[in-house]
Amino acid sequence: xxxxxxxxxxxxxxxxxxxxxFSSVCVQKAHAAAMTEASVRLDRMVVSEGDNQILVVxxxxxxATEISLTVDFADNGDFTVDSTASNITVSTGSIPSTYxxxxxxxxxxxxxxxxxxxxxxxxxxxxxxxxxxxxxxYITAGxxxxxxxxxxxxxxxxxxxxxxxxxxxxxxxxxxxxTPDSDQLTITGVxxxxxxxxxxxxxxxxxxxxxxxxxxxxxxxTYTITTNANSGWIAWVNSANQGLTSTIASHTISTTGTVxxxxxxxxxxxxxxxxxxxxxxxxxxxxxxxVTLDAEYNGASTSAGGxxxxxxxxxxxxxxxxxxxxxxxIARASISILTPAANDYTDTHTYVCAGNF
Numbered sequence: 001x002x003x004x005x006x007x008x009x010x011x012x013x014x015x016x017x018x019x020x021x022f023s024s025v026c027v028q029k030a031h032a033a034a035m036t037e038a039s040v041r042l043d044r045m046v047v048s049e050g051d052n053q054i055l056v057v058x059x060x061x062x063x064a065t066e067i068s069l070t071v072d073f074a075d076n077g078d079f080t081v082d083s084t085a086s087n088i089t090v091s092t093g094s095i096p097s098t099y100x101x102x103x104x105x106x107x108x109x110x111x112x113x114x115x116x117x118x119x120x121x122x123x124x125x126x127x128x129x130x131x132x133x134x135x136x137x138y139i140t141a142g143x144x145x146x147x148x149x150x151x152x153x154x155x156x157x158x159x160x161x162x163x164x165x166x167x168x169x170x171x172x173x174x175x176x177x178x179t180p181d182s183d184q185l186t187i188t189g190v191x192x193x194x195x196x197x198x199x200x201x202x203x204x205x206x207x208x209x210x211x212x213x214x215x216x217x218x219x220x221x222t223y224t225i226t227t228n229a230n231s232g233w234i235a236w237v238n239s240a241n242q243g244l245t246s247t248i249a250s251h252t253i254s255t256t257g258t259v260x261x262x263x264x265x266x267x268x269x270x271x272x273x274x275x276x277x278x279x280x281x282x283x284x285x286x287x288x289x290x291v292t293l294d295a296e297y298n299g300a301s302t303s304a305g306g307x308x309x310x311x312x313x314x315x316x317x318x319x320x321x322x323x324x325x326x327x328x329x330i331a332r333a334s335i336s337i338l339t340p341a342a343n344d345y346t347d348t349h350t351y352v353c354a355g356n357f
Contacts, residue, residue, distance in 0.1 A: 036061045037134060038156050038168035039099070040071075042145065045175045045183040049145040056107075057099050057136040058156055064165040066126045069107075071139075072155040074120040078146030081120040088114040088122055088142030095136045107137040114142070126158065149176045195227045197235065197353035210253075210335045210345075215266045215303040222280060223327040225318070229355030232289040232318040235327065237297075239308035240348040243273050244333060249340035253333060255308040261295040263304040266334040273333045274305030275349070277315045281326035289320025291327075305332050312352055 036059040043053040056071060073079040082088050090113055092106035109127030116123045122139075129135060146152060152174070157167040175182040200222040210216050227233050243252040256272040257264035266272035276299035282291045297306035297315045306315075316327055329351070 032157065032164035032167045033061055035059060035156065035158075035166045035168035036132070038170050040154055040156070040170050040172050042172055042174070044145070044181075045173060046177045046181045047145055047149050047174050048147045048177070051141040052143055052145050054139040054143055055095065055136060056139065056156065057104065057134060058158075058166075058168065059134045060129050060131050060158060060166045062131055062166075064128070064158070065160050066129050066158045066165060067161050068115065068123050068159045069110075069126050070121055070123045070155075070157045070159065072121045072157070073143065075153045076146075077120065078148060078150075078152060079120060080144035080146075081117060081122060082142035083117060084142075085114040085117045085122075088117060089140045090114065090124060091138045091140050092136075095138060099134060099136060102134050104134050104136045107135040110137045114139075129158065145174050149174050149182075191228065193228065193355065193357050195229060195233070195353070195355040197223060197225045197233075197351070199223055199351065204329075204331065206331075206333065210333055210339070212269050212335055212337050212339075214268055215272075215332055215334045217276075217302060218331045220278075220328045220330040223329055223351060223353075225325045225327070225353055226323055227355040228321050229357045230321065231356035232320050233322070233325075233353055233355050234317045235315050235351065235353045236312035237275065237308070237315050237329075237352075238310060238312045238350050239275075240350070241346075242308055242310055244345040244347050246340065246342035246345045248344050249342035251340045251342070253335060253339060253345065257307045259296055259307050259309055259313055263296060263299045263306050265301065265304045266332060267303075268334055269336055270334060271336050271339055273308065273331070273347075274299070275308050275315075276305035276330045276332060278328040278330065279316070279326075280328045281324060282318075283322045283324050285323050287320070288322045288325075289318040291316060291318045291325050293327075299332075303332065303334075305330070308347070308349070312350075315351075 039057040041055040073081050090110050109125050111125045114122045115125045151171050154170050158165045180186050204218040204221045206216045206218050243254040245252040253271045253273050256274050277297040293316050294314045299305040
């Protein structure tokens with residue numbers, strides 16, 4: 001009976017000890033939890049891309065005291081991982097604000113470079129992560145894409161100093177290079193050249209009858225120019241008669257002076273005829289060109305203007321694109337006491353513009 005009791009006690013103790021030991025072993029060999037989310041994005045998927053900028057994103061499910069994150073690039077050994085940790089640089093300043101529609105937070109404590117690297121397993125520093133928060137950072141240099149187009153498995157693991165806390169396997173894909181590369185779409189387009197210049201009217205009259213006691217001007221017609229020519233535009237004028245001609249009186253009030261980059265001033269009591277070009281609008285839109293009036297037609301007074309030629313002569317230019325430069329064209333004339341009377345004095349100006357593309 002005593003022997004049986006002893007054996008029973010021994011057996012009970014043995015079972016207890018085995019259970020305790022088994023329980024201890026189970027705790028020590030507990031597996032790391034799966035990350036709630038994990039993703040690795042290559043900024044270029046093309047093979048052999050050097051110093052690829054790689055976005056690492058993860059979310060953990062439970063509270064722990066993380067001190068590091070490892071990223072295992074060792075699948076098939078095809079990624080080229082710099083063996084010097086300081087060359088594997090890190091940035092959180094330019095991460096996207098959202099990832100798959102979810103707010104993305106800069107990974108805390110990740111630093112500016114990897115803390116260690118061994119056999120293509122790269123370790124980055126970390127501080128405690130909040131469960132349910134999506135974190136991310138860029139690896140900005142030190143990792144080159146594989147030379148073969150394929151799917152590659154990477155492993156992300158957070159650690160608390162005593163072992164893995166959370167882990168996840170992710171797959172990234174590389175694609176072949178070509179013309180263009182398989183991860184790039186080249187968009188082409190054409191902006192057609194544009195050039196337009198419009199007179200506000202096709203007739204203009206002197207504001208009063210011509211007089212021996214005054215220089216009389218026409219009302220003025222505007223000339224609006226628009227173009228997307230990078231180097232601007234040029235405008236010209238010529239005159240059909242080089243003067244105001246009357247068929248009834250068989251007389252012409254001839255244009256004054258010569259084209260010499262200097263306006264002429266008409267005198268009362270003497271025949272004369274000129275063109276004055278005024279700058280009414282130099283487009284103030286950003287990036288547009290600056291208008292320059294030709295000195296010949298830049299009359300400084302209500303009696304001055306330039307000689308009207310038989311061939312096209314520049315009246316103004318601009319040095320860039322414009323959404324609306326406006327010139328005002330004013331003819332001026334004076335007569336003498338001997339100028340024959342008639343009501344059909346006339347001239348026709350031709351205005352031409354061109355863009356300098």
